[in-house]
Amino acid sequence: MAPPLPSRAPPLSLLTVVVVLCMVLPVLFQMDVGELKQQLDRSQTLFPDNPSVWVKDLAGYLNHALAAPETDPTLSSYTHDYPYCLAGKELRGVVKALIGRCNESLQDFYDHCVYTMLRELDKQTGEPLHGYRVCIQAILQDKPRMATQNLPDYLELLRSVQNRPVKCLTIMWSLGQAGYYDLSQGLRVWLGIMLPVLGVKALSSYAIAYLERLLLLHVNLTKGFGVMGPKDFFPLLDFAYMPKNALSPSLQEQLCRLYPRLKVLAFGAKPEMTLHTYLPSFLSRATPHCPEDMKRELLSSMTECLSVDHQSLGVWRQLYTKHLPQSRYNTHTVQSLGVWRHYLHSSGVMGVSQQAWSKVTLYSQQGFSWLDTNTPYYYSECVRVLSPVLEQTWERTKDAAIYISQLTTQLIDWINHNTPLLVEWLSSSTPDSVFLLIDYLKQLLLFLHTNYLLPALSHASHLIVQAWTALQDSCRLHVLSHPTLNNSNNSIQNITLQPTRWLLVVVA
Template sequence: MSSGQWEVVGKSKKAQNGKVKNPKDDEKKPTKNGTKLEDIVPHSPIKSYYAGMEIDDTSKPPKEQKKGGEKKNKKQDKKSEPTKPKPKYIEDAVYEIDLTELASIITTNKVRFSNAPLVWLKEVANFLNSKIQIEIDDPTFSNYHPNYPLSAIPDDVKIILKKLLEDAGWQDDQLFFDITLTALANDMSRGQPAHGHRLLLQMLARDNPEFCVASIQKIISLRNSYQNRPPICLSLLWALGQGGVENFAVGFKVWNDVFLPLMELKNYSKYVITYLNILLDLHKDEKVTQEKYFAMLDMVNNKKNALSKDLSSDLTSQLFKLKEMYFKNSGNKLQVAFNQLMKKLPNQYLSGSNVDPYNEVILDSLIECLELDDSCNMTWRQLFHKCSKQSATLIEHINENWDRASPRLNMKSLKVTLMQYMEVCGDTLKGKKKDETVVKTKKICQGILDNMTTSTRKFPWLWASFFLLVGIAGLISYDVSRVNGNFPKSATGKLLNDLGILEQSQHAWRKTLSTSARGYLWLETNVPIYYATTVETCAPYAQLSKELVIVAGKKMGSLYGNMKDYVVEKTPVVVATIDQYAPGVIDTIQSYVVSGYTTIKKYSNDYYQVTLEYFKTKVFVGEWAPEILQNKTQLALNATRTHMSSYFHWFRKQVDLYSEIP
């Protein structure tokens, strides 16, 4: 050992012939070129591990060998320590991201590739993918808030990423969005982590929703490529749908062009309907055009039978939301919409349980049209012969939902419509073969008219008849009341008796009351019809007058604008001319005006406060206190309302009584 030669510590290997191999023989054996091993390796003590065999310098004392053994044991103990468990949720993974490391990657790439922002973004995406290696079951995050997983990113990380996207620029961001969509699909197909792609896609789509529809044909092609791999395709749909969270128009276009073709596929139908539900809930106040609403009606009508019962019900429920959005901003010109909606109803009579949710949406839409645009009643009357079955269905729906529909509809126009439909029914029933639908609908119309008459009889507002009958009754009642109700002894009765026409006048009076009562009932029935006809006849002329007034108003506004522009243009010239010939005059006038305005404002406020305090302390006190006056006014209004209601009931009874006198 003192010669510094190497020695193998451990078990000796046996040769193939069973003899023990002597290491000294190897040391003395020359190499191929005649040199010896000791001539190449210097004589210095070293320690090494090779193939599980420990090679050490035997000249070292035992203590040093012991220390080396202890170091080996420590390394083995360190390896046997339990490793830190991987995070199971994205929230845990993103909070472990080292901000210094992320900033260093961004800075390094900006320096090395100063003119290549796409390289910066790709490197950051790869970094996030490596840090967020989480397995997820639902690629659409349906059980989370629509902002997830972007909402799980710490604010510090989010600020750094937003700053990076801003530095990259709008054009590179859009190109990176398209590239990342493809990268998301490719990485998922290879089983590699892709949550970094998801986060950046969500951030880009939220800040720039138009990215989701900028390359719609390429997106459709990418969707078709992975349509048979639901996890990847759902991830692409989720990423594209993020733009709709911020922009309804973008979301609806993506849904219509990318989502909708997948609705009938079992793996996608639920998410397609769920996304539409999220979209409509997030944008309740957005405007929906008539074209979009009707296209959705047609789509649901075509798809509802291809879906399961639950999914079909969910899809139809979205129509109710879309209907509310459409009519909220539709305006008051709905004749065309009413016409098209009426033709979307099936050409058969539907009643009660036969009305499915889809047709119920259409019927509610028709009622909305009648409520918002009264001229739809005229359009409806023109469709009686072409859409008799659909009209019967609508009348049945109004009758079944009378409590909900009656406050929304114009009773006078509806009454004219129903009476005209009854005339059509009457003409139909003149034939030998009677249609049961027509017979039933006629009875329903009569029932609605009876309900309307009952409700209107409580408050008769025909002013001409009211003033006539009240005036006559008031004068005679006052005269008769002075003699305790004895008409022959009243001044009117004595006069008629002296003239010899008391009996005839009493008969004439009864006849007048009877005729007036019947006339009142006739007016109550027919005036609304004639009024509606007059309105329909005069409506075009009224609309023309309205348009002329609008045009005249616009012309006046334009004239006013021209005059204002002229004054604004010439004012500096006038001011300069005045200042040239009378320097300082304008400034003096302005100072006087400002001083006068300030003085008037100050004294007006002071007098207002003094007057207000005077009325509070001197006038409105005691019996004139505001609370007492308010109570007395309310009592007076209630009493007046009660007396008027009682009188109207009495008056109605008198009309019914005298109308029966021959």
């Protein structure tokens, strides 16, 4: 039987999103920031030595003022920085200034916001939580590490309320905000909080959607190196390729699309030093009965391990008899890859390439010899003929530069004097709606990138992989004799490694 489909919150309609925005935007734009400042000044006067009271009063005031309905605990229909992105510059300045004065209390304040949101969810009235969400986003925007300080405690809390999906999703949203500003912290949150509950019916959809958005926002994966290791990577491999697991087919397919980038993150900055630690787990999974897609991925990964990390061969030698069927199949695959060398020789490509290279080398040597002989003569002639002209040109250029400098001195002084005034005027005169329009454009571009560009690239990479597989199959028909294992290993390093790694990069 197929695994049960995970319950996924129905997507909000465009009308619902517009209604919520129409309720939140006027409140944020018309909020009396002066009244908020008075409230905070009163709190600081009454409790001058207790910053935790100041920030808690800030959160309480914002949550009372932003009385918009909670339609979805994950806010998945909005941009990742909603609702904080709707706050005006003045309100953001007040929030940032107060948070900056309470560094020692920020961890407690962050935990207070999360736990207060969970307590509010117990009330039947359905109190709004936007004020606490704004504070959480304001904290993690500058200090994303706050979310990962107490991950074990939050995982225990998540498991204790696992029968309350709304609370679980609220915890996951609160911690996941760190990842939008720091990829490494986002990966720590995902591996520490969301991976343990991957497969839970009500939580899997958001966990994978968050991972997809995280990897989409951070194109440069190098900032996430060093976070994921073998113990984190192989559960993801099993979820992506093993049939009949706790994920629905659609979620499993979505995870498969993310797998190449997760693989890059797992192998890290120096795969030549780490891949031998992955080989045993790849080898143990490559059984004759594993699914074909998974078998191809395992064999490709083991080939990369043996080709890139020289320590992998010693590890394989130790495990050869323990995993005899897998080792035998892997040996056949490694040997069959040596067909490239035979194909290049038998088809004449190797001979033509060598002949072309020899001609290029010969003509290059002749060209360098001619340059070595004639360059001094032509250089001296150029100096003799062009030197007077260049000197005259240089003198005129200096005169022109002095003249232009004198003409533009007043203009430069005027610009230096008026540019700061112009910048200040533009900053004060630009309405907040312009920034909101920019956020909408960013969301539109993100939608086009996710729903059109990425599927097109995925389809193109799939066609390339199919063509690559067909070429390998056609090459095997030309095999006349099997090379030894060592010769095959050299074939992998010298011939097949580059196109294989190129394809992996394209898929990623």
